[in-house]
Amino acid sequence: MSVIVRDENNEIFLFCKGADSIIYSRLAENGKSYKKATTAHLSDYAEDGLRTLVFGYRKLEQEEYENWNQIFTKAKTTMGPEREELLESASEMIEKELILLGAVAIEDKLQKGVPECIDKLAQAGLKIWLLTGDKKETAINIGFACSLLRLDMKQFHLCLGKEAKRKSQNMVCLIFLKSRS
Numbered sequence: 659m660s661v662i663v664r665d666e667n668n669e670i671f672l673f674c675k676g677a678d679s680i681i682y683s684r685l686a687e688n689g690k691s692y693k694k695a696t697t698a699h700l701s702d703y704a705e706d707g708l709r710t711l712v713f714g715y716r717k718l719e720q721e722e723y724e725n726w727n728q729i730f731t732k733a734k735t736t737m738g739p740e741r742e743e744l745l746e747s748a749s750e751m752i753e754k755e756l757i758l759l760g761a762v763a764i765e766d767k768l769q770k771g772v773p774e775c776i777d778k779l780a781q782a783g784l785k786i787w788l789l790t791g792d793k794k795e796t797a798i799n800i801g802f803a804c805s806l807l808r809l810d811m812k813q814f815h816l817c818l819g820k821e822a823k824r825k826s827q828n829m830v831c832l833i834f835l836k837s838r839s
Contacts, residue, residue: 659674659675659676660672660673660674660675660749660752660753661673662718662723662752669717670717670718670719670720670723671715671716671717671718672715672716672717672718672752672753672756673713673714673715673759674713674714674715674753674756675711675712675713676711676712677710677711677712678696678697678700678710678712678761681712681713681714681756681758682712682758684714684753684754684755684756685714685755685756685757685758686716686754686755686756686757688757689714689716689755689756689757689758690758691758692758692760693758696712696758696760696761699761699763700712700761700763701795703761703763704794704795704796704799705795705799706763706799707765707795707796707799707800707803708763708764708765708766708796709763709764709765709766709796710761710762710763710796711761711762712758712760712761713758713759713760713761713762714756714757714758714759715756715757715759716754716755716756716757718752726748726751726752729748729751730745730748730752732744733745733747733748766800768803768804772804772805773803773804773805774805776804776805776806777805780805780806786806798813
């Protein structure tokens with residue numbers, strides 16, 4: 659998600675927030691100064707079960723903004739099935755060459771009664787799956803918090819290899835569960 663703003667000096671800036679894999683793939687070579695430290699912080703946050711977002715920005719020149727805005731305006735006023743594709747293309751045109759600003763982590767609280775409800779459904783024999791775009795550590799912590807995972811379960815993790823991760827923007831990891839009893 660992005661926002662474009664003009665400051666009091668008439669300078670135009672693009673600010674982006676998103677998953678680390680997305681923002682990192684859009685960083686400029688000179689915008690990666692804090693990537694290593696930020697990645698370490700994100701890992702710590704994920705292990706604590708926190709949800710994370712990464713932020714980046716870049717300054718836009720007036721001409722670049724005006725050219726892009728024409729394309730974006732046309733995309734957002736398009737009707738029909740191609741609208742989403744045009745909007746995605748416009749976003750990719752502008753969301754590039756970012757400078758890493760940092761990251762934020764928040765606790766994602768469950769609604770009251772969720773753990774008990776999931777536990778009762780599991781006791782009734784229902785098979786429950788969790789599909790998430792979170793990091794593996796975050797997904798595991800959330801799984802325990804909502805009673806989807808229990809200590810008596812054996813976990814099997816299948817994740818993309820390192821080469822596949824580099825080629826993909828999103829990490830894919832499946833966690834299979836089996837009760838020990």
